[in-house]
Amino acid sequence: MKSRIIGTGSYLPEHIRTNYDLEKMVDTSHDWIVARTGIEERRIAADSQCTSDLATIAAQRALDMAGVAADDIDLIIMGTITGDYPWPATACVVQANLGANKAFAYDVSAACSGFLFALSSANDFLMSGRGKRALVIGAEIFSRAIDWTDRNTCVLFGDGAGAVLLEAQEGDSGVLSCHLHSDGKYLELLYQPGFGSRNPASIEGIEAKLPFLKMQGNEVFKVAVRSLTQVSKEALTANGYTSADVAQFIPHQANLRILEATTKRLGLTKEQSFINVHKYGNTSGATIPIALDEAYHQGLLKEGDLILSAAFGGGFTWASTLIRW
Numbered sequence: 001m002k003s004r005i006i007g008t009g010s011y012l013p014e015h016i017r018t019n020y021d022l023e024k025m026v027d028t029s030h031d032w033i034v035a036r037t038g039i040e041e042r043r044i045a046a047d048s049q050c051t052s053d054l055a056t057i058a059a060q061r062a063l064d065m066a067g068v069a070a071d072d073i074d075l076i077i078m079g080t081i082t083g084d085y086p087w088p089a090t091a092c093v094v095q096a097n098l099g100a101n102k103a104f105a106y107d108v109s110a111a112c113s114g115f116l117f118a119l120s121s122a123n124d125f126l127m128s129g130r131g132k133r134a135l136v137i138g139a140e141i142f143s144r145a146i147d148w149t150d151r152n153t154c155v156l157f158g159d160g161a162g163a164v165l166l167e168a169q170e171g172d173s174g175v176l177s178c179h180l181h182s183d184g185k186y187l188e189l190l191y192q193p194g195f196g197s198r199n200p201a202s203i204e205g206i207e208a209k210l211p212f213l214k215m216q217g218n219e220v221f222k223v224a225v226r227s228l229t230q231v232s233k234e235a236l237t238a239n240g241y242t243s244a245d246v247a248q249f250i251p252h253q254a255n256l257r258i259l260e261a262t263t264k265r266l267g268l269t270k271e272q273s274f275i276n277v278h279k280y281g282n283t284s285g286a287t288i289p290i291a292l293d294e295a296y297h298q299g300l301l302k303e304g305d306l307i308l309s310a311a312f313g314g315g316f317t318w319a320s321t322l323i324r325w
């Protein structure tokens, strides 16, 4: 038995914020942002939308593609760090929105690696027989966790959602392996200081901008390239493959320079690597399922293809999966 992806879906909010829009908000330039990150524009959710709204549309599209009714899902796991509420899980809101009445639902907090951590958990449930179909979602409204006066961070992120529907099936196609890693000693290089039990909600905390992302970009950059390369090689080695066997590499879309450095170290060609960071920026836990959906609809994922995916994010967390499409 393997967990096979039988549906993909994504949703990007309609509003586009370009680098030229950012030039009017902070001291930056389109050329600087493109040279350092490859990002040209990102999507921003409407004020009326919350993360579950984006996730529900992406999830419904994955169900529609597979022709599966919401009632036939056994579990919903969602990677997000910008959910509707601190608790309960946004996956529960999506479960209610979809009418997935028999599914249990919870969120995974692994920052930009959230989708692959969620996929790994869903795969384990299906492979142990605790369900036949699992919806795995990555969704974020990162624009609400960003200080829009901080040019070091605000140019990098965007909003969006993606989802895949997994079904336990006999055969050779599906998830071949998942590898997960964490290292909490790097926490303060990339995190949101407030508001939790460490820094509970307070007026002083708001004035100190604690509910916004804090990052030491160049330190994150170095560890990200190293970790993405290591965990991608780990996936290939564990399954007896090399980079030459990979049809598509679908990495977390953080930054074009991170992606180029990683693909170079892995010996992958441009044709093997899927990139859409120029259109959406870093949508954190949503980048990989959005990319999977786009790559599928562009005809880049064909039956039997070997698909490698890897992610890196706050925690630090990093992960990979190898999929026979």
Ligand SMILES: CC(C)(COP(=O)(O)OP(=O)(O)OC[C@H]1O[C@@H](n2cnc3c(N)ncnc32)[C@H](O)[C@@H]1OP(=O)(O)O)[C@@H](O)C(=O)NCCC(=O)NCCS
Pocket: 027, 028, 029, 032, 033, 036, 037, 112, 151, 152, 153, 155, 156, 215, 216, 217, 218, 219, 220, 221, 224, 254, 255, 258, 282, 312, 313, 314
């Ligand atoms: C954030 C990042 C693009 C910055 O690029 P960098 O080459 O490391 O740049 P630095 O942070 O060293 O800053 C260089 C200069 O550019 C300036 N700068 C920073 N952001 C700027 C912006 N948006 N526009 C113009 N100048 C900017 C800095 O203030 C600094 O100026 P100084 O030399 O006068 O002090 C880069 O570090 C990066 O991509 N890091 C990884 C971030 C990431 O992907 N995080 C999520 C991982 S999941």
